[in-house]
Amino acid sequence: MAINMHEYLLDVQDLHTSFFTDSGEVQAVNGVSFHLDPGEILGIVGESGSGKSVTAYSIMRILADTGRIVGGKILYKGDDLASYSEKQMQRFRGKCCSIIFQDPMTSLNPVFTIGSQMREAVVLHTEKRGEEATARVIELLELVGINEPKKRIKQYPFELSGGMRQRVMIAMALACEPDILIADEPTTALDVTIQAQILELIQELQKKLGMAVILVTHDLGVIANMCDNVVVMYGGRICERGTAREIFYHPRHEYTKGLLRSIPNVNNMKTKLVPISGTPINMLCMPKGCAFCTRCDAAMKICLTEVPEELEINEEHRAACWMNVKEAFEEGGDSE
Amino acid sequence: MSDVLVDVKNLKQYFPVKTGFFKTLPLKAVDDVSFSIAPGETLGLVGESGCGKTTVGRSILHLYKPTGGEVFFEGEKVTADNIQMMRRKMQMVFQDPYSSLDPRMTVEDIIGEPLDVHKLCSSRSERRERILYLMETVGLNAEHARRYAHEFSGGQRQRIGIARALAAEPKFIVCDEPVSALDVSIQAQVINMFEDLQEKLGIAYLFIAHDLLVVHHISRRIAVMYLGKIVEMAEADEINAHPQHPYTVSLLSAVPIPDPDIARSRKRILLEGDVPSPLKMPSGCAFRTRCRYATEKCAESCPSLTDRGNGHFVACFNQ
Numbered sequence: 204m205a206i207n208m209h210e211y212l213l214d215v216q217d218l219h220t221s222f223f224t225d226s227g228e229v230q231a232v233n234g235v236s237f238h239l240d241p242g243e244i245l246g247i248v249g250e251s252g253s254g255k256s257v258t259a260y261s262i263m264r265i266l267a268d269t270g271r272i273v274g275g276k277i278l279y280k281g282d283d284l285a286s287y288s289e290k291q292m293q294r295f296r297g298k299c300c301s302i303i304f305q306d307p308m309t310s311l312n313p314v315f316t317i318g319s320q321m322r323e324a325v326v327l328h329t330e331k332r333g334e335e336a337t338a339r340v341i342e343l344l345e346l347v348g349i350n351e352p353k354k355r356i357k358q359y360p361f362e363l364s365g366g367m368r369q370r371v372m373i374a375m376a377l378a379c380e381p382d383i384l385i386a387d388e389p390t391t392a393l394d395v396t397i398q399a400q401i402l403e404l405i406q407e408l409q410k411k412l413g414m415a416v417i418l419v420t421h422d423l424g425v426i427a428n429m430c431d432n433v434v435v436m437y438g439g440r441i442c443e444r445g446t447a448r449e450i451f452y453h454p455r456h457e458y459t460k461g462l463l464r465s466i467p468n469v470n471n472m473k474t475k476l477v478p479i480s481g482t483p484i485n486m487l488c489m490p491k492g493c494a495f496c497t498r499c500d501a502a503m504k505i506c507l508t509e510v511p512e513e514l515e516i517n518e519e520h521r522a523a524c525w526m527n528v529k530e531a532f533e534e535g536g537d538s539e
Numbered sequence: 540m541s542d543v544l545v546d547v548k549n550l551k552q553y554f555p556v557k558t559g560f561f562k563t564l565p566l567k568a569v570d571d572v573s574f575s576i577a578p579g580e581t582l583g584l585v586g587e588s589g590c591g592k593t594t595v596g597r598s599i600l601h602l603y604k605p606t607g608g609e610v611f612f613e614g615e616k617v618t619a620d621n622i623q624m625m626r627r628k629m630q631m632v633f634q635d636p637y638s639s640l641d642p643r644m645t646v647e648d649i650i651g652e653p654l655d656v657h658k659l660c661s662s663r664s665e666r667r668e669r670i671l672y673l674m675e676t677v678g679l680n681a682e683h684a685r686r687y688a689h690e691f692s693g694g695q696r697q698r699i700g701i702a703r704a705l706a707a708e709p710k711f712i713v714c715d716e717p718v719s720a721l722d723v724s725i726q727a728q729v730i731n732m733f734e735d736l737q738e739k740l741g742i743a744y745l746f747i748a749h750d751l752l753v754v755h756h757i758s759r760r761i762a763v764m765y766l767g768k769i770v771e772m773a774e775a776d777e778i779n780a781h782p783q784h785p786y787t788v789s790l791l792s793a794v795p796i797p798d799p800d801i802a803r804s805r806k807r808i809l810l811e812g813d814v815p816s817p818l819k820m821p822s823g824c825a826f827r828t829r830c831r832y833a834t835e836k837c838a839e840s841c842p843s844l845t846d847r848g849n850g851h852f853v854a855c856f857n858q
C-alpha cells in the first residue's frame with residue numbers, strides 16, 4: 204500500500220464485536236468497515252438489532268462488561284485506538300469524538316441542575332475553571348438555541364421539555380468541539396417539529412465547526428434530509444453503502460429494497476404497505492451464508508452457504524448481494 | 540343506526556398543578572375539543588408533544604374524569620356508572636409497549652384478563668381457545684402463550700397489547716403511538732394488521748402518532764391539535780394537499796420526506812420560539828406567539844373551529 208494514501212479522520216477496518224453471554228457468543232458486529240472525512244455526515248440505517256449502536260459504542264470503547272472488540276482496527280487520524288490507554292481514551296471521548304444517546308432523560312442526571320452537569324463536562328474536557336467554565340456553559344447553551352441560558356442553568360432536567368433536554372445533551376457533547384459527533388437516534392423520541400429543529404441545529408454546527416457526524420437512525424426521512432453517504436446494516440454486517448441518492452434511487456441489496464418498500468408512499472397513500480416478510484434474525488443462530496437469505500425472495504443456492512463480498516456497483520455505490528455478482532457475470536458473458 | 544359511533548362534545552380536561560405553597564393552577568391539557576368518529580372509520584390525531592393527544596384518548600375512556608363536556612358512544616352518554624360496561628366496546632393500545640405490559644404475566648394471562656373481567660368465557664377450554672385465536676389474529680405464535688412479556692421484542696409486545704385490546708371484541712380502539720417504537724418494516728406489519736382488522740371486524744380507531752406519513756396512510760380524516768385545542772380537521776388527503784392553519788403548514792413542512800431530492804429542495808417552515816407553558820397560556824389564539832400572520836385580533840379572542848366547506852374545519856382568523 205502506498206505510504207501517502209488518503210488518511211481518514213476515522214477509519215474503521217473489519218470491526219468484530221461480540222458479547223459473551225450465558226447462552227453463547229453474540230456476534231453483534233461481524234466485519235464492519237467504513238471511513239469518515241472531516242465535515243462529512245454519514246448515516247447508518249438498519250434493522251433493529253443489526254449492530255448500529257454496538258458499532259458506535261465500539262468506537263467510543265463504552266461497551267457493556269460482557270462485550271469485547273474481537274477483531275479489526277479503528278484508526279483515528281491514522282492512530283490505532285487499540286494502542287490508546289484508558290486515559291488517552293478518556294481524552295479521545297471528549298476532545299475528538301462525542302456521542303449523543305437516544306434518550307435524553309436517562310442520560311441526564313435528574314438530581315443535578317443543567318448548569319452543574321454541563322460544568323462538569325466542561326471542566327473534565329477543557330482547561331476552563333470557575334467563572335470561565337460557567338461562561339462556556341452559557342455560550343454552549345446559546346449555541347444550541349436555548350434562550351435565557353442564565354435562567355436555564357439553574358433548572359433541573361424534568362423542568363425542560365424533551366426537545367430542550369436533547370439540545371442540552373448536544374451542548375454537552377459539543378463542550379470541547381469534537382472532530383466527530385456520533386448521534387445515536389437523536390430524535391426518535393421527539394415530535395416532527397422539534398426533530399426538525401434538532402436536525403437543523405446539527406447541520407448548522409457541522410458547517411460552522413467543520414465537524415464530522417455519524418447519524419444512526421431507522422428513520423429514512425431523516426437520512427434523506429441529512430446525509431451525504433449512507434451505510435445500511437443487516438445482521439452485524441454492512442449490506443450496502445453509497446451516496447444517499449444511489450441508496451434511495453438505485454438500491455442493490457434486497458434488504459435495502461425491502462426497507463424502502465415498507466415506508467408509506469407519499470404519492471399514493473391508498474396502497475397497502477409492504478413489510479419485509481419473515482422474522483428478524485436471531486443473533487445466536489445466524490445463517491451460514493448471507494444473513495438476509497432466509498427472508499429474501501431472490502435467494503439462490505449460493506446465498507445459503509456463502510457470505511457475499513461487497514461488490515462495487517459504481518464509484519459511489521457498493522453492495523454485498525450475490526444477485527449483483529450473478530448479473531455482473533452474465534453481463535460479462537454476453538459481451539464476450 | 541346513525542353514522543356516528545363516538546361523539547365527543549366540548550371535552551375539557553384540566554389538571555390541578557401546584558405552583559406555590561397554597562396556589563394551584565388548572566393545566567388545561569384538553570380545552571373544548573369536539574369531534575365524532577363513524578363506525579369503522581379511522582381519525583388521526585397529531586400535534587406537538589404535550590399538546591394533549593394522549594389526554595384526549597384517556598378522557599374518552601374515562602381513565603380520567605373529564606372536567607367538562609360529554610362523550611357519547613353509540614348514542615349513549617358515557618358516565619362513571621356505565622363506563623365499566625362500555626369499556627368492553629372501547630379499548631386502548633398504550634404508547635409504550637415496554638412499560639404498559641406487566642413483565643411478570645404470561646401472554647396468556649395478559650390477553651385473558653379482559654375476558655375474565657367481562658366474563659366472556661364460560662369454560663377454561665373456551666377461554667384458551669379464544670386466546671389462541673386472538674394470538675393468531677395478530678400474528679403471534681400460539682406456542683408462545685405461556686411465555687412472559689419481557690421475552691418478546693418491541694414489535695411482538697405491541698401485538699400482545701393489541702390482542703389484549705381486541706379480546707373483548709371492541710368497536711372502537713384508541714391507538715396511542717402504537718408504532719412509534721418500532722422499526723420501519725415492523726411498523727408496516729403492524730399498520731397492515733390494524734387495517735386488516737378494521738376491514739374484517741369494522742373497528743373504528745382514534746390513531747395518535749408523531750409520524751405524519753403513517754397517520755396520513757391509515758386515516759380517513761386527520762385532526763391537528765395545538766395546546767389543548769383542535770386547530771384544523773379535514774379528510775387526510777385534503778389536509779395534506781391544502782393545509783390552512785399556519786401550525787398545520789409548519790407541521791407538514793417538518794415531516795422528513797424519505798426522498799433525497801425532494802428533501803433537499805424543500806423548505807422547512809421552522810417555528811420560532813418554544814411552545815408556551817400550558818399554565819401560562821397566551822390570550823386569544825394559543826398559537827399567535829409563534830405565528831407569523833398574527834394580528835391584534837388574535838390576541839383579543841380565540842378563533843373557533845369553523846367549516847370551510849367539504850368538511851374542512853379551521854380555527855384561524857387569517858387563513
Ligand SMILES: Nc1ncnc2c1ncn2[C@@H]1O[C@H](COP(=O)(O)OP(=O)(O)OP(=O)(O)O)[C@@H](O)[C@H]1O
Nearest residue numbers: 222229231250251252253254255256257258267486
Ligand atoms: N449487552 C449486551 N449483551 C448481549 N447482547 C447484546 C448486548 N448489547 C447488544 N446486544 C446484541 O447485539 C446486537 C446489536 O445490538 P445494537 O444495540 O447494536 O442494535 P441496533 O442496530 O442499535 O438496534 P436498534 O435500532 O434497536 O437500536 C443485538 O442483537 C443485541 O441483542
Ligand SMILES: Nc1ncnc2c1ncn2[C@@H]1O[C@H](COP(=O)(O)OP(=O)(O)OP(=O)(O)O)[C@@H](O)[C@H]1O
Nearest residue numbers: 394554566568587588589590591592593594595817
Ligand atoms: N396526570 C397528569 N397530571 C398533570 N398534568 C398532566 C397529566 N397528564 C398530562 N398532563 C399534562 O397535560 C398536557 C398534555 O399531555 P399529553 O400526555 O396528553 O400530551 P401528548 O399530546 O400525548 O404528548 P406526547 O406527544 O409527548 O405523548 C401536558 O402539558 C402534560 O404535562
Ligand SMILES: [Mg+2]
Nearest residue numbers: 255256257387
Ligand atoms: Mg441502537
Ligand SMILES: [Mg+2]
Nearest residue numbers: 592593594634
Ligand atoms: Mg402522548
